[in-house]
Amino acid sequence: MATATVELKPKDYKSNIPPDWCPGCGDFGVLNALQRACSELKIAPHEIVVVSGIGCSSNLPGFFRAYGVHGLHGRPIPVATGIKLANKDLTVIATGGDGDGYGIGLSHMIHAIRRNVNITYIVMNNQIYGLTTGQVSPTSLLNMKTKSTPKGNIELPINPLMLALAAGCDYVARGFSGDIKHLTELYKGALQHRGFALVDVFSPCVTFNRYNTYDWFRQRIKKLEDKGHDPTDFVAAMEEAKKVGDEEVTIGLFYRNPNPRPPLEDLDEVIASGPPLVKRPLGITNAEARPLLEELM
Ligand SMILES: Cc1ncc(C[n+]2csc(CCOP(=O)(O)OP(=O)(O)O)c2C)c(N)n1
Ligand code: SF4
Ligand SMILES: [Mg+2]
Numbered sequence: 001m002a003t004a005t006v007e008l009k010p011k012d013y014k015s016n017i018p019p020d021w022c023p024g025c026g027d028f029g030v031l032n033a034l035q036r037a038c039s040e041l042k043i044a045p046h047e048i049v050v051v052s053g054i055g056c057s058s059n060l061p062g063f064f065r066a067y068g069v070h071g072l073h074g075r076p077i078p079v080a081t082g083i084k085l086a087n088k089d090l091t092v093i094a095t096g097g098d099g100d101g102y103g104i105g106l107s108h109m110i111h112a113i114r115r116n117v118n119i120t121y122i123v124m125n126n127q128i129y130g131l132t133t134g135q136v137s138p139t140s141l142l143n144m145k146t147k148s149t150p151k152g153n154i155e156l157p158i159n160p161l162m163l164a165l166a167a168g169c170d171y172v173a174r175g176f177s178g179d180i181k182h183l184t185e186l187y188k189g190a191l192q193h194r195g196f197a198l199v200d201v202f203s204p205c206v207t208f209n210r211y212n213t214y215d216w217f218r219q220r221i222k223k224l225e226d227k228g229h230d231p232t233d234f235v236a237a238m239e240e241a242k243k244v245g246d247e248e249v250t251i252g253l254f255y256r257n258p259n260p261r262p263p264l265e266d267l268d269e270v271i272a273s274g275p276p277l278v279k280r281p282l283g284i285t286n287a288e289a290r291p292l293l294e295e296l297m
């Protein structure tokens with residue numbers, strides 16, 4: 001993680017495009033907390049790349065002042081992986097929604113964890129497909145009525161935290177976009193972690209999810225730190241992650257491995273052997289490189 005030499009305020013991480021999310025959308029809090037975290041860690045905008053998929057949440061890179069890629073549905077992680085491998089000096093953040101990351105793109109998360117790609121993955125989990133106007137998502141609760149499940153959801157929701165823990169993720173956290181201060185701390189931990197870090201964020205869709213509202217969360221949220229949870233205890237993290245449903249919603253740092261695995265960039269012989277690949281000579285002449293590049297344009 002590179003650091004800025006000048007002091008930057010959270011507002012310095014705002015792009016000149018104002019967010020077009022519905023008023024009250026949880027994604028405002030997700031963006032706000034990320035701006036604060038980068039400011040507090042003094043990571044300069046030109047050293048950050050935010051990569052997203054498709055969805056309301058995936059519009060986030062456009063509103064954040066840094067390099068950004070608004071990619072394909074479910075594919076922020078492969079793109080983020082490529083960027084990190086090409087330039088290990090960059091702070092690479094993958095973002096998107098629950099449909100994007102836990103539906104169509106789920107396998108990418110598991111493999112990136114297995115490889116321990118050094119990126120932070122922020123999932124704006126509103127338990128619905130927002131952009132496509134309110135269909136059931138992989139994290140919609142059982143029996144939830146949505147546009148595509150008028151009689152109630154008959155499928156068990158996916159548990160992203162348990163999946164991440166089981167795959168070997170060394171930093172697993174969940175926040176709530178209605179608690180920006182708390183979320184900022186979870187992001188800071190994730191950005192400082194060398195390896196794959198997952199921050200799942202409950203980020204209410206005020207337009208299409210009439211069930212999991214801010215009030216619904218506020219009545220149920222319990223913070224792990226208030227429960228005396230030890231984030232170095234893997235079994236306790238699994239036990240806490242198991243608790244999803246209607247009664248209690250747990251947020252906080254579930255797990256941080258006290259003996260984290262080295263990230264991919266330290267293990268790959270070529271990448272580990274010197275400066276970022278983008279800063280190394282190509283080993284071929286410009287004349288040889290030009291036709292290869294033209295093929296990609
Ligand atoms: C390959 C592909 N399949 C389906 C779609 C249609 N689509 C766009 S966004 C989306 C789901 C968005 O849900 P989520 O990722 O949870 O984001 P949200 O809008 O809720 O933030 C779908 C199914 C698409 N764009 N591309
Ligand atoms: S539809 Fe839902 S997720 Fe999309 S911008 Fe509006 S409130 Fe946010
Ligand atoms: Mg969603």
